[in-house]
Amino acid sequence: MSDDTQLDDRSTDESLPVQTDPTSGIDHEKAQRGVKLVLEAIGEDPDRPGLTDTWQRRIPEMLATLSEGDRQAAKPTMRTFEATSQDLVVKTGIPVYSLCEHHMLPYHGTAHIAYRPDGDVVGLSKLIRYVRWQSRRLTMQEELTQDIAHGLAEELDAEAVLVEISATHMCEAMRGIETETTTTTRATIGEPTSGERQRFQDAIARTDGETR
Structure with missing residues (x-):
């Protein structure tokens, strides 16, 4: 029997818990099988106390959350209001948590955003929600920075957008060179x-100074 056939047989394993949230956007049964196989691959017993919930529930639920950026339905509603001026809108210190697409390990840091409105502005909390939504998927920091900038320019019809992200990558800190460094990426529309x-740079410097 081939490995592919064995996997197909597992897909009908009635011992797997039934998916409880079909609107989550992921295939829970495949996630369960995959995590269980990974645990077996590293020599763990998936059915030992402490790990049963890991592959049956916890990891699938985590993956559903951390992949929301791939689903338009999860995107925050960017309701706009009439701008009273065309002055630059600056929002700094936005937390960023994402997953490196190369190793599926987290990278985390801070995003700073500025935009010049063209008639409309958005609530400041929506900028935080938008960054969080864009970050919840497998990506690269360089790509994420560009996607946030281009996305906001389109959502807000802004004349100019500036985005800067500084982040630490666990794929560097936990493996490879095993050194914690900061990577900074920028995008301008x-x-x-x-x-x-x-x-924009003065606002970032003030925020960095306050957090040290």
């Missing part, structure tokens, strides 16, 4: 003025 760029 439109043509911010030199004054707007300086205001």
Whole structure:
């Protein structure tokens, strides 16, 4: 019997718990089988006390949460309001938690956003929710930075958008060079003025100073 056939047989294993949330956006049964196989591959007993809930419930639920960025239904509603000016809107210190697509290990850090509105602004809390939604998927930091910038420019029809992310990658800290470093990526949409760029960097510097 081939390995593929064995996996197909497992797909009908009635001992697997029934998926309880079909709207979560992932295939819970496949997630359960996959995690169980990984545990077996590293020499663990998936059915020992302490691990049963890991593959049956905890990891599938975690994957459903951490893949929300792949589902439009999970995107926050970016309700806008009429802007009273075209001054730069700056939001700094936004937490970022994402998964490296190369090793499926987390990277985490801080995002800073600025945009020049073209008639409309969005509630500041929506910027935080938007970054969180974009971050919840397998990605690279460089790609995530660009996706947030381009996404906000489209959502808000903004004339200019600036995004900066500084993050630490667990795939470096926990394996490989096993050293914790910070990676900074930037993305710019439109043509911010030199004054707007300086205001953005000054706001980041103030936030960095407050967190040290």
